Amino acid sequence: MVSNQTHNKCRFCSEISQANGEDPIGSANAVAQYLIIETQQPWPDLMWIEAEPMPPGVVEALNFLNYVTEPENIRPLAIAPDREYSIPGYKHVFHYRQPAGLFAEYEKQAFLVPDAEIGALALALIKEPEKLGDFEQYRQDSNHIRELLVCIHGNVDVACSRFGYPLYKKLRSEYGALPHSNLRVWRSSHFGGHQFAPTLVDLPQGRYYGRLQPEILDLLVWNHGSVQELYPYYRGWGGLPYFAQIVEREIWMQVGWNWLGYQKSGQILAEDQINEEWADVRIDFTTPNGSIGAYQAKVEVSGYVMTAFDSGENQPLEEIKQYRVSHLVELEFESVSDFS
Structure with a gap:
């Protein structure tokens, strides 16, 4: 009881x-x-x-x-x-x-x-x-x-x-x-x-x-x-920083299960370090057959929600930002070579 x-x-x-x-x-x-x-x-x-x-x-x-x-x-x-x-x-x-x-x-x-x-x-x-x-x-x-x-x-x-x-x-x-x-x-x-x-x-x-x-x-x-x-249900891949995790989900949804076998890395090209309103992200990859590629994306604030970070009887709610991928493009091979 x-x-x-x-x-x-x-x-x-x-x-x-x-x-x-x-x-x-x-x-x-x-x-x-x-x-x-x-x-x-x-x-x-x-x-x-x-x-x-x-x-x-x-x-x-x-x-x-x-x-x-x-x-x-x-x-x-x-x-x-x-x-x-x-x-x-x-x-x-x-x-x-x-x-x-x-x-x-x-x-x-x-x-x-x-x-x-x-x-x-x-x-x-x-x-x-x-x-x-x-x-x-x-x-x-x-x-x-x-x-x-x-x-x-x-x-x-x-x-x-x-x-x-x-x-x-x-x-x-x-x-x-x-x-x-x-x-x-x-x-x-x-x-x-x-x-x-x-x-x-x-x-x-x-x-x-x-x-x-x-x-x-x-x-x-x-x-x-x-x-x-x-x-x-997806919280993200631990091999990437925060904003890159948001982008990686979108790529995975597009590529499908084969994405899990790709070698990957991510980097933040630029970001709003003061207000955390946006970030430019690049994710490089190599397929199992040796093909190389990269994606570039922009992540932006899409809204705000109230959430609780702890359970309890009188825990306060806090407002947090929500983000979306506003732009995502797969770079051409020549672009990949230029940036690699």
Whole structure:
């Protein structure tokens, strides 16, 4: 009864955001690395700053990268143990790194290490790469495995547990349990965007989705059907900065599923740094057969919506800008050569 009363009084930020028409695009974490560690719950809000429940080596590694002051360097995530994937006394550790230049997927290293070795491995991955050889016996061949991480971190925002856990259960039971699917589904700690709960990140691609509904999961998982149906659920690709994420969605919708295999990079050519009213964006790409190309676009403010950044009984609403791609053109090959 107490739990029901709490939910009745709580205004979930994700429900407010959706009701007011906030577009989720541009909310993906644009980071160079992910450090993902299998960790028993509960997960406190400040778990990456305090040395509990994380081993001291993990906190030291994150401090080395200035995680607190420069979060674009790395995104640490916890994943909950799984009855099928986990082994008692050992923990999964995944490290994803953005390759140099154009890319389509993050490069993955995977380990299954004894609990006592987690801190030392984190230091080796982030700060002391010359010591990675000490962990070769724990390295896992899992580059062929796609990892779906669903945020259920209720200690950060209750919307993530309220809406994230049912989505996780459906994905885990109906997709993650299929034999030979090369797909694992994990419960994850917070990775931003709880106003778009339920939300997930798809690795190694680094694509983010939010407000997911059961009827869209087949399309998201199997990539068969009309890609345009993913438009309202897509938060963006973490390989690009904010304004470029907005442009990349439009390109993906035009090109279709093949776009996922293109090597890509993006840059902001010019922007309104004071009022953030517009930006000029360029996205370069290389196809799997070696063809090169580029798009150039203008992103402009299209309106304003009121949203809630946190769930709660009396959380204030804030006005935020909404953007649209007002101009998008694929550059001619000669133009690509001139700018490359």
